[in-house]
Amino acid sequence: MLLEPVIGLEVHVQLLTRTKMFCACVSDSSGGEPNTRVCPVCLGLPGVLPVVNKRAVQFTVMTGLALNSTIASDTKFDRKNYPYPDLMKGYQISQFDIPIASGGWLELDSGNRLGITRVHMEEDTARLIHRVDDATGKGFSLVDVNRSGIPLMEIVGDPDISSADDAREYLTKLRSIVQYLGVSTGNMEEGSFRCDANISLKIDGQMSDQRVEVKNMNSFRAVHGALEYEIQRQTEVLEKGQRIVQETRGWIEDQGITVSQRSKEEAHDYRYFPEPDLPPLVVDPIWVEDIRSKLPELPENRRKRFQEEYDLSEYDANQLVATKASADFFEDSLSTRGDKQSIESAIAKSTANWINTDLAHLLNDAGVNIENSPISPASLSEMLAFIEDGTISSKMAKDLFEEMFHTEKGAKVIIEAKGLNQISDDDALAEFVSGVIAENSKAVDDYRNGKETAVKFLVGQVMRVTRGQANPQKATEAVLSQLDRDV
Ligand SMILES: [Zn+2]
Structure with missing residues (x-):
């Protein structure tokens, strides 16, 4: 049975815009007192209207162009509906069937090109902070809405990565591209560059429909470790003649394992539909060419x-x-x-x-x-x-x-x-001394024949080649020790 890994990566990148995706709140999840960078739009209050951040569109176009993608001239936003406490409106504004950028590739050092499926825009969710009540020992969660509405770009790669090494290289290069473009800090530890991985194993060249999604990887090392672990785990399951359970698994960094988080049967039906509060987005090809000509x-x-x-x-x-x-x-x-x-x-x-x-x-x-x-x-x-x-x-x-x-x-x-400008470092001095001794065989012979002044001459030569920066006393010691050793 021939087993080959098939890995696809989804990366969420927080964009470095001054304001949020659909409102004028400051877009910076790294600081600020909780719930101070909020307004009715990003709080999801009823009766408010979103407005698209042009800079976020520009940043996504830049990224699409850098990844050799095709930029759609007519695109739109869609509602992705799911209930979760970090989603203030009960839906996320995202892009479904017409992403702003599609196709493209990223080249590895080996010259292999890994395909890009799509790049689309969406908004970040609020941050949940989980705590334990000291008195009762019960867990509870706090919501910080500062992150809600920060522009996100999702970059979906084709499932054509076949090793953990290539996955890490792809991510490293992708992060470097967004940093060079200046569209994101690309900081994985702080969560401005987040990666989920889909992984399955091809059996004798046949694609499997039993994919596992791995989440909770906060560094390149974590992605690499989680993928290596999953390849090994799935290989063992298949070799025992068992089936892979289609599910979402989380990477547990300190144990170096992935664990089941939820099965796909519980997966949400997002009930996507076009966002009624935003008009279709027309991207002028002339503007796109202007952006292309100004790419760093x-x-x-x-x-x-x-x-x-x-x-x-x-x-x-x-x-x-x-x-x-x-x-x-x-x-x-x-x-x-x-x-x-x-x-x-x-x-x-x-x-x-x-x-x-x-x-x-x-x-x-x-x-x-x-x-x-x-x-x-x-x-x-x-x-x-x-x-x-x-x-x-x-x-x-x-x-x-x-x-x-x-x-x-x-x-x-x-x-x-x-006083380091005198060469008193023993090893460095010894190198100069052996050079001088090798080049002055006559003086060395003289010394061996009892002519003590030859030492003075050799030390003089050491001072010359070191441009006077050798420590004279140390140079004398080094000359004598090498002459005596070489007898
Ligand atoms: Zn806001």
Whole structure:
């Protein structure tokens, strides 16, 4: 029995508009006292009329274009009816049969293209906060309506993903696209980029109709873990000759498992119908072309440009463009070194390396985004220049960089305060000394023949190659120890 995973992803993206989808309330779910960013429209009071946020339409068109989708010139909104405490009106305004964008694709590093089914607009629901009453021990829920009505874009992918790795790459690239477009923060932990997955296994090439939907995944790692788990679980069920139960399952992060939440039999009939309070939406093709002509540089193009302009490897370039912020950090850092044409590829390469490794590790350990890096792009350049001119060794730079990160002081300040501009680092000095010894065999022979002054000459050579930055006493010790060891 040949089993192959079939995965389709649905992503909800909160749009970075100033106001909500259908009213003028501030659209920012990250802050504000509960229920202060509300009005009769997003509270769902009777007798009010929604008005479409043009910026939200523009952002969705931008995303559709970036995903190579076709933009509908005539589209509309529909009511999706279901009763739930987080849905103030008892229905959600969404798009059903005519999404604003349909078709398209997103390309993986392998060159494989994953299909986009559709991109449509809708509104977010209120946030439910679940609490337990201290006195009675009973659970209760609070409703914060600030999130209700925040513009959402739903991106539905074709069910053509066949591994957890590809699913993660698709999501990473999708998030990077919305960030580059500036249409969303793409923050998964804060819920502005949310993913649900549909997964089934093909049996000997036959599609199964028993799909499982997985929810509650709040990071790329969670999506990857949940999909791996589901592939394994469904494989075991099928290999035992049993059937997969069609249901919705939730990912339990700390246990690394999915559990059944509800069966599909309980699934709602949404009773979609065209939203009577909004006229059909006509999207002018001239406006769409104008938006297309003003699209910012997308990650894929930026990667290619980094490879061409700075001679970076595909791997390094990919790492940098994975988030717009790290790609910006890289270019901001290089911009302090002069104009693009004059930048040597070795400098670009080392800048990329420091961002992708040392800075990435420090940021990761501190749980800080690169946008808030304590080391600025200019400060990284300054430090790299000290390595290039031999003021410090690259090994010393590692410690220096950590200190810069934790103290937020510049390289120059720390180097001067600590006297680091003398090369007293043993390993770095030993490298210079062995170079000098290898190049001066006559002086070495002289020393071995009893001419003690040869040591002075060799130390002089070490001072020359280090441009006077070696610690003389340490240099003498290092020369003597290598001469004695090499006898
Ligand atoms: Zn409102």
